[in-house]
Amino acid sequence: xxxxxxxxxxxxxxxxxxxxxxxxxxxxxxxxxxxxxxxxxxxxxxxxxxxxxxxxxxxxxxxxxxxxxxxxxxxxxxxxxxxxxxxxxxxxxxxxxxxxxxxxxxxxxxxxxxxxxxxxxxxxxxxxxxxxxxxxxxxxxxxxxxxxxxxxxxxxxxxxxxxxxxxxxxxxxxxxxxxxxxxxxxxxxxxxxxxxxxxxxxxxxxxxxxxxxxxxxxxxxx
Numbered sequence: 555x556x557x558x559x560x561x562x563x564x565x566x567x568x569x570x571x572x573x574x575x576x577x578x579x580x581x582x583x584x585x586x587x588x589x590x591x592x593x594x595x596x597x598x599x600x601x602x603x604x605x606x607x608x609x610x611x612x613x614x615x616x617x618x619x620x621x622x623x624x625x626x627x628x629x630x631x632x633x634x635x636x637x638x639x640x641x642x643x644x645x646x647x648x649x650x651x652x653x654x655x656x657x658x659x660x661x662x663x664x665x666x667x668x669x670x671x672x673x674x675x676x677x678x679x680x681x682x683x684x685x686x687x688x689x690x691x692x693x694x695x696x697x698x699x700x701x702x703x704x705x706x707x708x709x710x711x712x713x714x715x716x717x718x719x720x721x722x723x724x725x726x727x728x729x730x731x732x733x734x735x736x737x738x739x740x741x742x743x744x745x746x747x748x749x750x751x752x753x754x755x756x757x758x759x760x761x762x763x764x765x766x767x768x769x770x771x772x773x774x775x776x
Contacts, residue, residue: 555729558606558737560717562589564599566740571603578606580659580681580717580737582637583613594630601631607679609659611637620647628656635659635678640668645675652676659715666700673705673712679735683718684728694718695727702732722746 556577559570562585570576579600589596601608608631612623620643624636628651635657638644648658652675659679660672664687669680682701687694702714715735716728722745728736738746 555733556606556735557725558715558735559604559743560585560719560737560739562586562596562600563740564589564596564603567600567603570740570743575743576604576606578608578735578737579604580609580637580715582609582611582661597627597630597634601633606633607635607657607659608633609635609637609661609679611639611661615643617643617646617650620644621650624651624656624658625654637661637681640664640672645671648672648675648677652678661717663701665697666704669701669712669714670704670708670710673708673710677712679713679715681715681717681737684716684724685718685720687718688720695724695731698728698733699731706732 557575558578558580559567559576560580561567562581586593586596597608597610610627612620614620614623620638624647627636628634636651637659638647639662640660644660648660651658657678659681660677661681663669663672663680663682669682672680682698684694684698698716705712705714713734715737716733717737719725719736719738719742721742725736725738725746
């Protein structure tokens with residue numbers, strides 16, 4: 555399973571990109587609003603940091619306007635993928651953009667039928683949300699499993715992109731269920747990096763090394 559970063563924060567992206575673990579980036583208007591700078595320049599910088607698909611979401615609601623905005627965003631960089639919210643207007647816009655060779659990521663998918671409609675319209679990615687199900691006391695992993703299974707039994711080339719990741723367990727479960735991609739907030743990436751036994755083990759190795767060096771220094775001085 556490929557790992558994407560769900561952020562527009564350039565500082566976090568610089569850090570994560572340096573780890574060598576990123577295959578792409580997803581953004582949305584909320585994430586973009588937290589970053590200073592002109593939209594096009596932010597996307598160009600993100601594409602420079604991560605060599606992979608970078609989802610840029612439209613804010614238009616009518617299909618014609620979605621297509622126009624999608625074309626404008628796609629022209630910023632070859633890696634740009636147009637992100638559209640699930641709906642009838644978005645399906646029509648997806649079909650148009652896909653026929654023009656512009657990749658679409660259909661976001662806010664909460665059911666397998668929505669994902670199947672998106673794939674049939676030509677979406678390159680569908681983004682089922684996990685955490686937002688948790689927020690209302692439901693299990694988003696069940697829907698993710700249904701989508702993965704449905705796609706496996708079809709001719710869809712659409713990739714399943716697990717989104718709204720809240721914690722490392724979501725990442726692991728998405729991989730176990732066969733999702734193609736998980737898009738992960740920086741906070742969760744940092745959580746994935748940590749474990750108390752890793753920290754204590756490193757501290758022990760360092761202490762043992764320093765003790766050995768101190769012993770050698772004492773033996774030399776005698």
